[in-house]
Each structure stands twice: as C-alpha cells, then as structure tokens.
Amino acid sequence: MVSATATEAIERRVRDALEGVADPEIPACSVADLGMVERVAVTHDAVEVDLLPTFVGCPAKDLIGDDVRRAVERAAEGRAVQVRFVYDPAWTTERITARGRERLRGVGIAPHWDRPSGPVAVPLMATSRVPCPFCGSADTVMESSWGPTPCRAQHWCRSCRNPFEGFKEKA
Amino acid sequence: MPDDPRLDLLLSLADDELILGHRHTEWTGWAPYLEEDLAFSSIGQDEIGHARLLYELAEPLAERDPDAQAFGRTPEEYRHAILCERPNGDWGYTMARQWLYDEADDVRLAALEGSSFAELAAAVKTVRLEERYHLEHAREWFRRLAGGSVEARQRFAEGLEAALPEAMALFEALPSEEELLAGGAMPRSSEVLLAEWLERVGRDLEEASLDWVLSAHQRAGGEMVPTSSGEIEAGPTLTVPGVKRLEGRWVHVGGFAGSGGRRGRRSEDFGPLWEEMTGLYRAIPGATW
Numbered sequence: 001m002v003s004a005t006a007t008e009a010i011e012r013r014v015r016d017a018l019e020g021v022a023d024p025e026i027p028a029c030s031v032a033d034l035g036m037v038e039r040v041a042v043t044h045d046a047v048e049v050d051l052l053p054t055f056v057g058c059p060a061k062d063l064i065g066d067d068v069r070r071a072v073e074r075a076a077e078g079r080a081v082q083v084r085f086v087y088d089p090a091w092t093t094e095r096i097t098a099r100g101r102e103r104l105r106g107v108g109i110a111p112h113w114d115r116p117s118g119p120v121a122v123p124l125m126a127t128s129r130v131p132c133p134f135c136g137s138a139d140t141v142m143e144s145s146w147g148p149t150p151c152r153a154q155h156w157c158r159s160c161r162n163p164f165e166g167f168k169e170k171a
Numbered sequence: 172m173p174d175d176p177r178l179d180l181l182l183s184l185a186d187d188e189l190i191l192g193h194r195h196t197e198w199t200g201w202a203p204y205l206e207e208d209l210a211f212s213s214i215g216q217d218e219i220g221h222a223r224l225l226y227e228l229a230e231p232l233a234e235r236d237p238d239a240q241a242f243g244r245t246p247e248e249y250r251h252a253i254l255c256e257r258p259n260g261d262w263g264y265t266m267a268r269q270w271l272y273d274e275a276d277d278v279r280l281a282a283l284e285g286s287s288f289a290e291l292a293a294a295v296k297t298v299r300l301e302e303r304y305h306l307e308h309a310r311e312w313f314r315r316l317a318g319g320s321v322e323a324r325q326r327f328a329e330g331l332e333a334a335l336p337e338a339m340a341l342f343e344a345l346p347s348e349e350e351l352l353a354g355g356a357m358p359r360s361s362e363v364l365l366a367e368w369l370e371r372v373g374r375d376l377e378e379a380s381l382d383w384v385l386s387a388h389q390r391a392g393g394e395m396v397p398t399s400s401g402e403i404e405a406g407p408t409l410t411v412p413g414v415k416r417l418e419g420r421w422v423h424v425g426g427f428a429g430s431g432g433r434r435g436r437r438s439e440d441f442g443p444l445w446e447e448m449t450g451l452y453r454a455i456p457g458a459t460w
Binding site for chain 2: 058
C-alpha cells in the first residue's frame with residue numbers, strides 16, 4: 001500500500017517537471033506557463049497527464065507530447081506514463097499564468113488582447129488596443145491575424161515603433 | 172455490419188476540412204501578397220488540424236487511425252462536398268468559395284454544439300474559437316471585393332456564380348441522416364441548415380447588390396459533375412438546382428449541382444489532388460518524420 005503522501009509527492013514532482021518543459025515555438029515559456037496542463041493524475045502505478053493544445057492544428061503538438069512524456073517519465077519513479085491531448089475544455093488565452101504572461105512580454109509577445117469590435121479594414125490595420133509588450137503603450141495596431149504560428153497575430157506599436165506578436169484571443 | 176451513422180457525419184465534416192484545407196495550402200508561396208500567403212497557410216493548417224481531431228473521434232468507429240483515414244482511402248471513400256475539391260482558380264473564386272464555405276461551416280457547427288454526440292459537441296466548441304478567424308478573413312474580403320474596383324467586383328461575382336451551385340451541395344442530406352436526426356447527433360436537418368445559410372448569404376449578397384448571382388444560378392442549373400469513371404449520374408439529382416425568392420426569403424428548389432459528394436462521388440478534379448496528397452503515404456506506408 002502506497003501512502004497518499006507518496007502519490008502527492010510524485011504529483012508535485014510531475015508538476016515541477018512540467019514547469020521545465022519549454023514550448024518548442026516559444027522556448028521562454030513552459031507548457032505549464034501557457035496553461036496547457038489540464039490534469040495530472042497519479043495512482044500507485046500510473047501517471048496521466050492531459051494537455052490542451054493552444055490551437056487544434058498546432059504542428060508542434062506531437063513534439064510537445066513527446067517532450068512532456070519524457071519529462072514526466074523521469075519524475076514518475078517507474079510508473080506508467082500516459083500523455084494525451086484533450087479538447088474539452090477549450091484552451092483560451094485566459095489560461096496563460098501570471099508568470100507566463102510576464103515571460104511572453106519578455107520575448108516581445110503580447111499574452112492577451114481585446115479584439116476590436118465591428119468591421120476592420122484589410123490589411124487589418126485596426127487599432128487593436130493590445131498593450132505593447134515593450135513599452136506598454138496601447139497605441140498599437142494589429143497588422144494581420146496571421147503570424148509565425150497559428151496561435152499568434154502580428155501587431156505594430158505606434159509609440160515605440162516596434163513590431164510585436166500577440167496571442168490570438170480565444171475566449 | 173452497417174457503419175455507425177455517426178461515422179457518416181464525422182467523415183463529411185472531416186473530409187470537407189481536409190480537402191479544402193489542402194486547397195488553401197496550395198496558396199502558400201503564390202498568394203497575391205505576403206499577408207495572404209500567411210493567411211491561407213494558417214487557415215489551411217487550422218482546417219487540416221480540425222480534420223485530424225474529427226478523424227480521432229472517428230477512430231473507434233472507423234477502426235482506422237487518423238492517418239489511414241486521411242491518406243489511406245480510395246478517392247471514392249472520401250465524403251467531402253465536391254465544392255471543396257475544385258481547384259483554387261482565380262482569386263475571386265478562391266474568396267467566393269472561402270466565404271460561402273465558412274458561412275456554411277459556421278451554420279452547421281453552431282447546430283452541432285447541441286449534438287447528442289457529446290464528444291463531437293465539445294470538439295465543435297473548441298473548433299469554433301478558431302473558425303471565427305477564418306470567417307472574419309472571408310467577410311473582410313467579401314467587403315473588399317464587393318466594394319472594390321469594377322474588376323474586383325466582376326471577378327468576385329464570377330467566382331460566386333461558379334461556387335454557389337456547388338456550395339449548396341454542402342447541405343445535401345447525408346446517407347444516414349434520418350438516423351442521425353432521430354438520435355440527436357444532428358440537432359437540425361441539412362435542409363434546415365441550408366435554409367439558414369441561404370438566408371444569411373442572401374442577405375449579405377442583397378446588401379452588396381450582388382444577389383443577382385442567386386437568380387443567375389437558376390438558369391445555370393443542370394448536373395455537371397462526371398464521376399471518376401466518366402459516367403454522368405442520371406435521375407432525380409438531374410433536376411435543375413436553383414434558388415428562388417419566395418415570401419421575402421431565398422429558398423432552395425430542385426436538386427444540387429455537384430451532388431453525390433457525401434456518397435463518394437468525385438469530379439475529375441479530385442484525382443490529381445488525391446495523388447499528391449496521399450503520395451507519400453502510399454509510397455512509404457507508416458512513414459514518420
């Protein structure tokens with residue numbers, strides 16, 4: 001019989017391990033920072049981790065799943081490890097943790113933004129009100145909904161004249 | 172053993188997304204400018220991702236893994252609407268098709284959020300958070316082309332004329348629709364969804380003074396899709412498909428142009444797409460990278 005404290009200790013180690021698994025497309029952030037960890041369950045012989053992809057078609061998904069499995073196996077003390085992607089609930093930008101938001105701003109990515117309401121022009125030069133991750137100004141425009149990854153859009157700061165990226169709002 | 176009717180539903184949704192997603196990605200490197208290159212690459216990636224999610228839901232019913240479903244079927248085993256396999260053609264056609272398709276997708280996904288098939292209802296909720304960016308993209312281009320230069324408007328109208336008849340066939344009844352409706356997996360029938368969609372696109376076309384493309388469509392009519400064996404399907408589907416204005420609403424009458432997609436009927440445009448899309452899978456089964 002394994003005590004509850006033992007499984008709790010493993011769960012803590014697993015969660016710590018998840019803090020160390022970087023998102024391959026945003027190495028400054030871990031999968032935990034981005035709010036992708038939906039569930040960790042530890043039993044006497046198994047560890048299950050459910051992850052939420054930021055975007056359903058994220059091409060880095062398989063890579064992230066493999067990285068998570070390897071990290072969790074190191075923390076699982078021989079328990080069988082199962083890592084799954086689940087889609088319920090949906091991942092939203094609100095799930096990004098306070099530390100994740102700080103780290104994203106540190107690499108020039110706005111973590112969350114309010115969508116402009118009503119019609120916008122093409123190319124999407126609408127004022128998007130996303131605070132610039134560099135100078136904090138709200139005098140910014142969204143240049144395109146489409147960026148280097150499906151989950152990010154491109155913006156421009158009119159105050160400090162820097163381009164920056166922002167997570168697409170999903171809420 | 173007869174197939175689970177839910178497989179019919181999943182494959183119609185997944186195959187639409189996979190095949191149109193594949194067409195979208197053909198703009199990578201060729202779109203009119205960089206932003207659109209990125210837009211269609213991203214939208215294609217999203218759609219193919221949605222297809223994969225639906226193939227995962229279908230896995231226990233199809234007894235085939237997602238890759239085998241996406242790439243391991245013969246052309247006649249796909250269940251997408253013929254609209255999705257048509258070549259991208261002119262930018263006007265591309266944007267007309269994307270607009271018609273994404274409005275249609277929004278109508279059917281909104282209905283499926285209430286599906287009794289709980290896993291599908293949950294997946295649809297997640298998918299819709301991403302689809303709204305596609306819809307926004309299409310609606311921006313609708314405004315831009317419909318309100319643009321004479322040439323832009325003309326080419327968009329030509330695209331609409333070409334895409335509209337086959338877009339209606341997105342709502343052709345599924346082979347096992349009766350069972351899907353009875354079990355609540357489909358909360359509303361294809362016929363009801365078609366009416367909802369026509370009301371929506373009809374209103375937008377009227378506002379843009381482009382609703383003549385709906386009436387023009389009544390004259391175009393006819394069945395113009397040879398099967399891959401070259402045979403032209405005869406019978407009731409040959410009745411002239413059309414849209415009529417009745418009591419202030421646009422309603423669908425008659426058959427469907429480009430019908431039969433949901434039963435595996437393919438146009439000659441599908442062969443080359445299928446050859447390319449499944450080439451690696453067929454050459455090296457089980458390949459990973």
